[in-house]
Amino acid sequence: MIMKLGKRATALVISASILGLAACSSAPEQEEIERVPNKSVQALYEDAKQTLDSGLYARAIQLLGAINARYPFGPYSRQVQMDLVYAYYQTGNTDQALATVDRFIRLNPNHKNLDYMYYMRGLINIKADENAFQDYFGVDRADRDVSKTRVAFQDLSTLVKNYPDSNYTPEAKKRLAWLLNKMARYELKIATYYFEREAYLAAANRGKYVVEHYSQSSYLLEALDMMEKSYDKLGLTELSEHVRKTRALNQR
Template sequence: MINKISKRALAVVFTASLLSACSSAPEQQEIERVPNKSAQALYEDARETLDSGLYARAIELLTAIDSRYPFGPFSKQVQMDLVYAHYQTGNTEQALATIDRFIRLNPNHKDLDYMYYMRGLVNIKADKNAFQEYFGVDRADRDAKRTRVAYKDLSTLVNNYPDSKYAPEAKRRLAWLLNRMARNELKVAQYYYEREAYLAAANRGKYVVEHFSQSSYLEPALEMMVKSYEKLGLPDMAEHAQQTLEANKRER
C-alpha cells in the first residue's frame, strides 16, 4: 500500500515537473535568442535592428536590456525605443503601459514631450479599425473615447512644451482630431434627428458650437440646431441659431 502511494506521488511530481518545463520552454528559448553581451553592445544591436524596421526582433533585444540592466545607462532610452517599436507593431496596450510607467517614474525627464507625443499617436492608432477604414466604412458614429484621450495627450504636449520639435506636428494632428470629434457629435445628432428626438439632436449641435467652434463642422452644427428647433416649435431659438449661422458665413 505504501509502495503504491509512493509511486503515485512520484508520478504526480514528475508530471508537474514536465508541465513546468514545457510551459517555461518558450521563455527559455526567447532568453537564448538574445546573446550574452554588455548593455552597450546589446543596445547597438537593438538600434540597428530598430532602424532596419525589424520591430519584433528589436522588442526582444530591448526587452532583454530592460530586464538585464534596469538601472543601466541606456535604461531610459530603451523604454522610449520600446514605445516606438510597440507602436509600429500595433501593440498599443503595451506601448501605453510603457509610456505611463515612464511618465510616472520620470516626471521631470527632458524627453517627456516625446512621450506625450507618442501617447497621442498610440491612442490615435488604438482608435482605428484597419478593416473598416480600408473598405471606406464611416466610423464617425462610434465612441470617440480614444480620440478624446489622444486630443488631451497632444494638448498637454503643446501647452506644456510649446518649443518642442514635436509641437508643430501635434498642432496639425489636434486640428484633425478636433474635426473628428465634431463630426462624431454631428453623426449622433443626425441619428437622433432621423428618429425624431429633436431636443437631443439640437443639444448635440449646440455642443459642437460650444466646444468645437474651431472645427470645420460649425456651420453644419448650427444648421442642425435650426431645423431641430423648428421641429420642436421653438421659432425664437431657431431664429437665433439661423442668425448665428448667417453671421458666421459672412465672416468667412
C-alpha cells in the first residue's frame, strides 16, 4: 500500500534527500583532506612544493587543497592559491584554475604577483580553447568559435599594458602575436564561407574587420584580397580600386 505524505512531510523528505546528496558530494573532498598527514603548515607546504616540482600535479592539488582548507588565512595562503592555479592548469582542469585565478585577483587587487596571475589566466584560456585530439591529427579548426581566444588576448594584453617590466611580458607578447593571427584567420574563414555562398557584402565586411582590428597580423593581405574580390562581385569598382591600391602599398 502506498502511503500519502502531507506537504510538510514531503518537504522534509525532499530536504533530507538534498542534504544527503550534498553530504555525499562533499564526502570525497573531505576524505582527500583527511588523507593528508597532520603536519605543520610549513611542513605540509614543503611537501606540496616538492610534489609540484616533481610534476605530480594531482597529488600536489591534494596537498595544496588540504593546506588551503586547514589554513585559509595562514602565511602560505596566497602562495598556495598561486600553486593551485598552476597545478590545475597542468592537469587540464581549466574551470577550477580560472575560478581560483579570479578569486585571487578579486581578493588581492594589489598583490605583487598579480602579473603572474594574469599570465596564467591567459594560458588557461588558451588551453580551454584547445582540442588536443584534433590538434594532434592536424585537423583545421580555424572555423571554431574563438571566444576563449579573445578572453586570453585580453588577459595577456592587460599583463603587457599594466606590467611592462614583468618577467612574463616578453612571452606574453609572443603569445599575443599568435592569438592575433588565430583571430584574423577565424574571420577570414568565415569570410570565405560567405564568399562561396555569394554573400559578397558579408564577405567584404569580414575582410574589413580584419583590416581594422587585426592589421598587425600576417593575414592583412588576404583580408584586403577578400575585400577587393567581394567588391568586384558587387560591382563596387571604386571601393575595389581603393582596396587594390592599399594592398599594393602593403606589399612593398
